[in-house]
Amino acid sequence: MNIELTAQQKALQQEVREYMKTVMTPELLEEIKIPEFKEGGGPEFRKQYARMGADGWIGLSWSKALGGKELSHVEQYIFTDEVVRSGFAYPFLTTESTTPVIAANANAEIREEVVGGVKQGKVVIAIGYSEPNAGTDLASLKTKAERDGDDWIINGQKMWTSLANYADYVWLAARTDPDESKKHKGLTMFLVPTNIEGFSLTPVHTLGVRTNATYYSDVRLPDKYRVGEVNEGWKLITGQLNIERLSLFTHGQVDSLYQGVCEWAAETDAPQGGKLIEQPWVQHNLATVKSGLEVVKLICWKQVWAMDQGPLNMADASVAKVYSSEFFVELYRLLLEVMGQAGTIATDSKGAVLKGKLEFRWRVGPVLTFGGGANEVQRDIIAMAGLWMPRTR
Amino acid sequence: MNFTISEEQQSAQQLAQQILSDFTEVDKLKAIEQQQKNFDADLWQALAKAGLLGLDIAEEQGGTGLGFYSLTALCEEIGRTVAPVPIIPVLVSAAGTLRRFASDTQKDQWLPGIANGTTLISAALEEYNNDDPTTPSCSAQKMEGGFAISGTKICISEATSVTRILLSAHTGDELVVALVDPRAAGVTLNPQLVSTGETRHELVMTKVQVPTEDIIATGSEALAAMNWAHQATRTALAAVAVGLCDKMMRITGQYTSEREQFGRPLATFQAVSHRVADCYIDVECLRLVTQQAASLIDEGHPAKDAVQIAKIWCGNAAHRVSQAAQHCHGGTGVDRDYPLFRYCQWARQIELTAGSSAQITGELGQAICAEYLSTTT
Numbered sequence A: 001m002n003i004e005l006t007a008q009q010k011a012l013q014q015e016v017r018e019y020m021k022t023v024m025t026p027e028l029l030e031e032i033k034i035p036e037f038k039e040g041g042g043p044e045f046r047k048q049y050a051r052m053g054a055d056g057w058i059g060l061s062w063s064k065a066l067g068g069k070e071l072s073h074v075e076q077y078i079f080t081d082e083v084v085r086s087g088f089a090y091p092f093l094t095t096e097s098t099t100p101v102i103a104a105n106a107n108a109e110i111r112e113e114v115v116g117g118v119k120q121g122k123v124v125i126a127i128g129y130s131e132p133n134a135g136t137d138l139a140s141l142k143t144k145a146e147r148d149g150d151d152w153i154i155n156g157q158k159m160w161t162s163l164a165n166y167a168d169y170v171w172l173a174a175r176t177d178p179d180e181s182k183k184h185k186g187l188t189m190f191l192v193p194t195n196i197e198g199f200s201l202t203p204v205h206t207l208g209v210r211t212n213a214t215y216y217s218d219v220r221l222p223d224k225y226r227v228g229e230v231n232e233g234w235k236l237i238t239g240q241l242n243i244e245r246l247s248l249f250t251h252g253q254v255d256s257l258y259q260g261v262c263e264w265a266a267e268t269d270a271p272q273g274g275k276l277i278e279q280p281w282v283q284h285n286l287a288t289v290k291s292g293l294e295v296v297k298l299i300c301w302k303q304v305w306a307m308d309q310g311p312l313n314m315a316d317a318s319v320a321k322v323y324s325s326e327f328f329v330e331l332y333r334l335l336l337e338v339m340g341q342a343g344t345i346a347t348d349s350k351g352a353v354l355k356g357k358l359e360f361r362w363r364v365g366p367v368l369t370f371g372g373g374a375n376e377v378q379r380d381i382i383a384m385a386g387l388w389m390p391r392t393r
Numbered sequence B: 001m002n003f004t005i006s007e008e009q010q011s012a013q014q015l016a017q018q019i020l021s022d023f024t025e026v027d028k029l030k031a032i033e034q035q036q037k038n039f040d041a042d043l044w045q046a047l048a049k050a051g052l053l054g055l056d057i058a059e060e061q062g063g064t065g066l067g068f069y070s071l072t073a074l075c076e077e078i079g080r081t082v083a084p085v086p087i088i089p090v091l092v093s094a095a096g097t098l099r100r101f102a103s104d105t106q107k108d109q110w111l112p113g114i115a116n117g118t119t120l121i122s123a124a125l126e127e128y129n130n131d132d133p134t135t136p137s138c139s140a141q142k143m144e145g146g147f148a149i150s151g152t153k154i155c156i157s158e159a160t161s162v163t164r165i166l167l168s169a170h171t172g173d174e175l176v177v178a179l180v181d182p183r184a185a186g187v188t189l190n191p192q193l194v195s196t197g198e199t200r201h202e203l204v205m206t207k208v209q210v211p212t213e214d215i216i217a218t219g220s221e222a223l224a225a226m227n228w229a230h231q232a233t234r235t236a237l238a239a240v241a242v243g244l245c246d247k248m249m250r251i252t253g254q255y256t257s258e259r260e261q262f263g264r265p266l267a268t269f270q271a272v273s274h275r276v277a278d279c280y281i282d283v284e285c286l287r288l289v290t291q292q293a294a295s296l297i298d299e300g301h302p303a304k305d306a307v308q309i310a311k312i313w314c315g316n317a318a319h320r321v322s323q324a325a326q327h328c329h330g331g332t333g334v335d336r337d338y339p340l341f342r343y344c345q346w347a348r349q350i351e352l353t354a355g356s357s358a359q360i361t362g363e364l365g366q367a368i369c370a371e372y373l374s375t376t377t
């Protein structure tokens, strides 16, 4: 039992941290002030993403056959943690979760086109699972794909297709068996190029980020863009969702907010005299954050360490998701309370603390408690897989 | 980074599980509770015979020297079985401190007896409103051939039966760590019934003479010894809480899966199963912070923050899991014929021992303040 990073792991952490400073160029910092480019997709974002590809930083976890370095999950996590901390809109879901699934299941031509493109930092993939009436109960989705000779004809609507406004492909789940009672046994995965005829989108502006509704109207898609076997899409979806979580809840991104607020409170005068950080209630909030943050770190380490040893325990994966998503929300509040009114001042407005990062972060907090596998479903899994309790109704 | 437990440690833990499950059947626990002292001497001897009392005692003194981490694994098993043995005061607070801070002569005098189960030494780290043994209000006066100690310590386990009690006092200039003989002149022991249901003791000392051979450390060594004892004790309490909470949660999962109301098992109501799932999350979080604190202490690395965080989680999880377990059981849970009440009593005791969550959150907050004030100008 030794719960510390090795010297080598610390060196990797430092190397990525330094590299990411060069990615966050002044031009990029300006570009992400433009609402349209906040989540990436601007020319400077494209340039830096491609540079990361050229410098060999993309796909570190992939197999050597795909041009990756087969990094362990621990090392991969260290990389992810630092990239998220830097604030770069790195498309993790493209690089870490969809691409490996595509690599394992697509035909040779598409693998070359898509996986090769991602490796070079030229391709971004949006995820098209959710629909207006298919959220947590994803297997009830209705977008359909019908065979027509060598092609598929796709019709339907997706909701919350994030990044579709600049992505090159949508990783689309569609119903290929018209019998809806088959639910998850009738789904197939496709890659839909976003420049194809019949594809369109409208923006959806949320409390925090921008996302999209995407529409598929008689989209004629060659069969080569099908990934995996017909009606076998469900296991590709669930495999992807499991990996997705590991890049959503990393420690560095919230640890840096905590440190930032500590520094701010140590520099800021309290009205009673002394510094704000000397107030007992401030210390209480900071200590509460610190003791919760420590668990985020340990949960992340334990999970990636466990993944290097073998398959991840289902209940443990759900514990990580529920704890982290709910603690993030709590952390935002505890840190915002320390800032008080200053915590309400938005990015780029006069008086914004930590560039308004916390004012923004609380806006995306709730998405993680219902998204990425709703926490109720995760608790159901914990009760069944961790405690052998019967299924709830 | 490596979360694996070594094979030696695993087999020690399995051995402990075997012995403990034999000794902690409900009838046995009840019989011990009828006794005057809530201490299972046969179990203690069985643990000694299996080499489990010497996990954190060096081989030269008859232990196995597996280390502090292994001892916390035993603590977890004690918690899981609510076994009536004074593992923390004797093996962690007293023996652990002696192993690291006593002279060779003292180690040879006391540790072999602790390892083989013939000697008991308890510890008295707490005073009224003061759980920190580095700042005792008990006083020590230097005298010919030793120190005279006065003052009061509280809630001491096995105070009437142990050979010595490890405690600290200060002379005004420096800290002194001593072994006090509870039979010495000037000692009064007053019984205190505590939440676990056992009788502990208040120790009142009036100029109790402690000979030099029973002085463990003075000055900076004494400070280091009490810092270690404080951190190790907090961590061991958290380890007991891991076992306690894990067991309470499992009892509750099982009970609600079997008990039916409205024609279906209670566990099929999401409101019920989610309450138990929340216990599972609490236990996992507590386990991780406890393992971190224990392994840092085991390796002799700085562990102050990690220990504070572990004890904060310990108090919070012990409270939440215990209350959830009671709630989900309905009346059965509070019935003394059902095993749960023992766990809840221990949970409350541990929560309030060696500093509550609120208090330690305050301590941690002050440390954060000091850290950032010193780096930010």
Ligand SMILES: Cc1cc2nc3c(=O)[nH]c(=O)nc-3n(C[C@H](O)[C@H](O)[C@H](O)COP(=O)(O)OP(=O)(O)OC[C@H]3O[C@@H](n4cnc5c(N)ncnc54)[C@H](O)[C@@H]3O)c2cc1C
Pocket: A126, A127, A128, A129, A130, A134, A135, A136, A137, A159, A160, A161, A162, A163, A206, A209, A211, A367, A369, A370, A371, A372, A373, A374, A375, A376, A377
């Ligand atoms: C900003 C944002 C970005 C997103 N990006 C993407 C994306 O890129 N691609 C994509 O495919 N999707 C995306 N989503 C969609 C997201 O995955 C869904 O919002 C999520 O699956 C929940 O579905 P829903 O919104 O329909 O809520 P519902 O499923 O209707 O859930 C509503 C409430 O009911 C609860 N609930 C659901 N099921 C149960 C149950 N069995 N027991 C108890 N309670 C339950 C939920 O926890 C929630 O509190 C995004 C969403 C947002 C807001």
